[in-house]
Amino acid sequence: MYLPEHFKEIDPQEIAAVIAAAPLGCVVANTAEGLIANHMPILVDKRGELVGHIALANDMHRLIPEGQEVLVIFRGVDGYVSPNFYPSKAEHHKQVPTWNYQVVHVHGAISFQHDESSKRAAVGLLTREHERRINGEKAWRMADAPTDYMIDMLGKIVAFRIAVTRTIAKSKLSQNRDVRDFEGAVDGLKSSGQEALATRMAALPDRG
Numbered sequence: 001m002y003l004p005e006h007f008k009e010i011d012p013q014e015i016a017a018v019i020a021a022a023p024l025g026c027v028v029a030n031t032a033e034g035l036i037a038n039h040m041p042i043l044v045d046k047r048g049e050l051v052g053h054i055a056l057a058n059d060m061h062r063l064i065p066e067g068q069e070v071l072v073i074f075r076g077v078d079g080y081v082s083p084n085f086y087p088s089k090a091e092h093h094k095q096v097p098t099w100n101y102q103v104v105h106v107h108g109a110i111s112f113q114h115d116e117s118s119k120r121a122a123v124g125l126l127t128r129e130h131e132r133r134i135n136g137e138k139a140w141r142m143a144d145a146p147t148d149y150m151i152d153m154l155g156k157i158v159a160f161r162i163a164v165t166r167t168i169a170k171s172k173l174s175q176n177r178d179v180r181d182f183e184g185a186v187d188g189l190k191s192s193g194q195e196a197l198a199t200r201m202a203a204l205p206d207r208g
Contacts, residue, residue, distance in 0.1 A: 076102030085188025
């Protein structure tokens with residue numbers, strides 16, 4: 001990933017926030033059949049490893065050798081920034097369009113688990129996180145489903161873990177602009193319906 005110094009994201013809390021807010025990760029791997037990419041919800045466990053599961057019918061667990069390095073991409077907020085957002089454009093017209101975004105690249109060694117305990121742990125982690133967020137005290141639990149049905153469904157998935165070896169993150173949020181053009185970009189994004197990106201930019205420590 002091209003990473004100019006002023007766009008490097010090194011704050012662990014911000015990196016974790018991007019992953020938590022955009023958990024649909026894209027797992028990219030090189031295989032004997034060429035590059036493959038799969039999209040799936042992924043969470044970080046207490047050990048700092050990435051955890052998820054895929055369908056048993058998905059060839060991903062057959063194509064990627066155990067322990068191979070994979071790349072997982074988490075994409076946060078993003079949006080188009082028009083030159084018209086910058087006050088300086090009206091003065092000298094030396095501005096061009098750009099795209100602001102946040103993205104996290106996680107590299108690590110992947111391993112697949114076929115035992116029921118690991119699969120229950122992967123599904124449990126995912127559902128606890130998202131069910132509580134959506135349904136609170138009425139969160140769905142695996143125990144809500146009939147036992148034989150749950151066993152059958154678990155038999156149709158494969159769990160995986162990724163032991164993280166390095167993380168590269170980028171926050172391209174107009175940090176390289178002067179104050180008035182930065183603020184113009186924030187206002188322009190808000191007025192064009194890109195509220196989430198504008199809010200994230202306005203929260204930058206040295207800008208908010």
